Amino acid sequence: MSDIGIKTSAASLNAAKPYNYNKRMEPARVIRWTILFLGGVVMVMPIVFMLSTSFKWPHEIYNLMIIPDDPTIENYTYVLEDGRFYKWFINSLIIATITTISAVIFDSLVGYTLCKFRFRGRMIVFVAILSTLMIPTEMLVIPWYLMARDFGWLNSYWGIMFPGVMTAFGTFLMKQFFESVPDDFLEAARIDGLNEFQIWWTVAMPLVTPAISALAIFVFLGNWTAFIWPLIVTNDPALYTLPVGLTTFSVEQDVEWELIMTGAALATIPTLIVFLVFQRYIIRGVVMTGLKG
Amino acid sequence: MATVEIKGLVKTFGKTEVLHGIDLAVEDGEFVVFVGPSGCGKSTTLRLLAGLDEVTSGEILIGGNVVNNLEPKERNIAMVFQNYAIYPHMSVRKNIGFGLRTSKMSKADKVTRIDEVAGLLGMTDLLDRKPGQLSGGQRQRVAIGRAMVRDPVVFLFDEPLSNLDAQLRTQMRLEIKKLHQDVGTTIVFVTHDQVEAMTLADRIVIMEDGYIQQVGTPSEVYQNPINMFVAQFIGAPSMNMLPGKKSDVGVVLDTGPTIPLNLNTDASNIMVGIRPNDLTPARDDELALFEGTVLIIEPLGPETLVYVELYDCEVLATVPGRIVPKIGDKIRLKAPEEEIHFFNADTGVVIQ
Known part of the structure; x- marks a missing residue:
């Protein structure tokens, strides 16, 4: 039984090994992540602006801020x-x-x-x-x-x-x-x-x-x-x-x-x-x- | 239960004829196994019996009625497929009960029948599981259960054990045999495994290239093969075949020795067949048939397979497990006269 116990805990330790955030990132990996991030922004921004604009007053719509100064649900109403x-x-x-x-x-x-x-x-x-x-x-x-x-x-x-x-x-x-x-x-x-x-x-x-x-x-x-x-x-x-x-x-x-x-x-x-x-x-x-x- | 008769059955796919007019009569309640190498036409015959393919010519009778033009469902047969064909999206209960969907039975009777079949196959506890949660053997049982539930007059099995591992295959083989003894329904079973054929069948049908080569009980086809194909196909390891010539003193083997038997045949080219387990070491005081050199040994535990070189050919002999010859040893082999088979080397047909 004790053997099994030791093995189990070793396995759990192994499984729970945390990701090493301090590991130096390779340049290729940085480029990949950057491209993916930019792609993500390009995909998400229209949706964000759609939602943002839907909560704006008419005079604010050409203001490109994401969070309106004076949000309203008037448009939805x-x-x-x-x-x-x-x-x-x-x-x-x-x-x-x-x-x-x-x-x-x-x-x-x-x-x-x-x-x-x-x-x-x-x-x-x-x-x-x-x-x-x-x-x-x-x-x-x-x-x-x-x-x-x-x-x-x-x-x-x-x-x-x-x-x-x-x-x-x-x-x-x-x-x-x-x-x-x-x-x-x-x-x-x-x-x-x-x-x-x-x-x-x-x-x-x-x-x-x-x-x-x-x-x-x-x-x-x-x-x-x-x-x-x-x-x-x-x-x-x-x-x-x-x-x-x-x-x-x-x-x-x-x-x-x-x-x-x-x-x-x-x-x-x-x-x-x-x-x-x-x-x-x-x-x-x-x-x-x-x-x- | 019902008889199955095949009369002059021919099947062509395009211009290729794959069955060349086969005839067979299966008795009521009989367990018949079709065996043969890949492409011999055994599965095609089964599919024609099931009504899954159209007959080109000839007749199929089930229970004395010609069924050539009947749909599969009208033939009152059930088939178990090689890949089980149980539906992954349905529970075991629904899979077993699938054959009753078109039945006119009441819902309560259907439930009773499914429980009855599940009980018979020892699957009562698994009825609510999905096939993905079952082992290979359990899935096979579900497939058999689905075939049994409609109480068909004939069961057709298309290589149902070939996806199972060796141990499970032996176990399922026993279960199918027991099932046949219990329900007594006519079974037509297709396999390429001659051990499966020998152990299960009341009668074996050996096929090659779209022709039936021999039909007989396992012991008949093993003891009295009617041609070289059957002799070599049935029995493991395969029968040794030694070429020779007929002479006044008997059959002179190309490898040298003479078998002093007078054959009643006009053929001059003879093939002598001896099963490895009939070829045993001769004591010093016994007359040996051959003497050769041990090439390879394969110990199997209870017996040892010995590959022996005889001049320019090789024969396989079986010796008791406790005798382990050494490679390079000279070995003298004998065989009982009554276990030596002679074939016309030109036609392949047995010489009685």
């Missing part, structure tokens, strides 16, 4: 009491949520089919889908607009959503992740009497949770922050999404930066929630291993 903000917020939420659900389902279905079924022309379909990734959104906006106009989808939720209900990137991502699902799992379910849809839903989908989470984050954020397409396809303020609506603060009543920044600060809340929720699943998915002994 104004934005939250303005009925339009809620409308835009709800529009964005509806559009981002529906497109996320739709993209996750359809991208997964297509990715699963392209990955796990053998049929003539499979590779052609896959390459065709992939090739659409090479076309920039700016080029697609005109055909989308013409299509929306001809189908009568202008000024409608569906008009804003339809380009995003299925994505080539998501299909590619899901297909690649489904490659990691062993065929044995699907065949075992087939023998147990499940149909192909049930196999996809109950066996394959839970095994690619990290990919679903990543896709959900990408699609949600993409649609939540989408600006050009919602701006083009709608001219009814009741259908504006949050990014489009926020610009009206600068058009209608000069450039009210404090209100735009307040709206932007509020708009980041759902994205943070989505990220935090799905990030958990990404980590859980990575931890969930142990397919074979």
Whole structure:
């Protein structure tokens, strides 16, 4: 017993060994840290200024101090009491949520089919889908607009959503992740009497949770922050999404930066929630291993 | 329980024919093991039985009914996969009960059935665990449990023990055999391990290159292999093969000695097969078959494997563990006449 005791305490001492802060830092390490620090500042500063400006009075906004002299929550009160903000917020939420659900389902279905079924022309379909990734959104906006106009989808939720209900990137991502699902799992379910849809839903989908989470984050954020397409396809303020609506603060009543920044600060809340929720699943998915002994 | 019949089964992948018209009848409740080297078609045959691949031609009958066009679920079979195929996101209970998802049983009956199977496999305490928290042997048991829970008429096992370590493999082998004795369901088992085949099977099916080479009980295929492939594949270490020529006095081995047996065959090129454990040291007063020089020794405890050089070839003999010859020693070896196998060296077929 005493031996074990000694070993344990030695191990604990070893584990608890403190980091030597006095160790001289190598120049390369200093440069690395400096670059990372500057990168961090560049990334964080816009967010800091957004939050800072949202607590400033209009006369203070061109003053670049981070902490306002006279902080106010007046901007938040104004934005939250303005009925339009809620409308835009709800529009964005509806559009981002529906497109996320739709993209996750359809991208997964297509990715699963392209990955796990053998049929003539499979590779052609896959390459065709992939090739659409090479076309920039700016080029697609005109055909989308013409299509929306001809189908009568202008000024409608569906008009804003339809380009995003299925994505080539998501299909590619899901297909690649489904490659990691062993065929044995699907065949075992087939023998147990499940149909192909049930196999996809109950066996394959839970095994690619990290990919679903990543896709959900990408699609949600993409649609939540989408600006050009919602701006083009709608001219009814009741259908504006949050990014489009926020610009009206600068058009209608000069450039009210404090209100735009307040709206932007509020708009980041759902994205943070989505990220935090799905990030958990990404980590859980990575931890969930142990397919074979 | 049900019989399984395979009639003229052919399977092609593209232009490659991997099964060339095999025939087999598995009795009701029988434990049949398909064994053969990689690529011999044993797993393909199993997948065709399961309905996971389409039959190119021929017929598969389960319980007397042709099942060629039936979906896997309609065949009332269960399969245990090499990688277990248990779902990491589900608990042991859900994994075992997975096969009952499409069953019309009431929820209470399903729970009872899962508990019953878990009890049979000694897994009652593990029902709430996830596969990641189980050992390899326990995962294998979950896979077997999932197969058992539906009470299928045939169990199909696709190399289920190959991912386990040697000790666990022996233990699981015993458990599968015991399980078969308890439930008595027809089992078709695929393995590349001939020891597994010998220990488990009521009958062994030995395959090579998409053909069935021999079907028989473990003792039949070991004692009376019908060709050189079976003779060398079954038994470890492998049978010694010594080339020779038929003559008036018997078979003259290329290495010199003559085996004074008159063979009833037209073949002139003969292959003489002797298992290492039939090749034992001869006493001084006994007539030896060969005399050679010890090249390498491998002590295994109860016995020692001795590699002996005979002129320009090498044979393997098994001697009792207490006899440890030295490298370079001369050794005289004998073999009982009835344990010497003769094959037509040109066709590989046994000479009776």
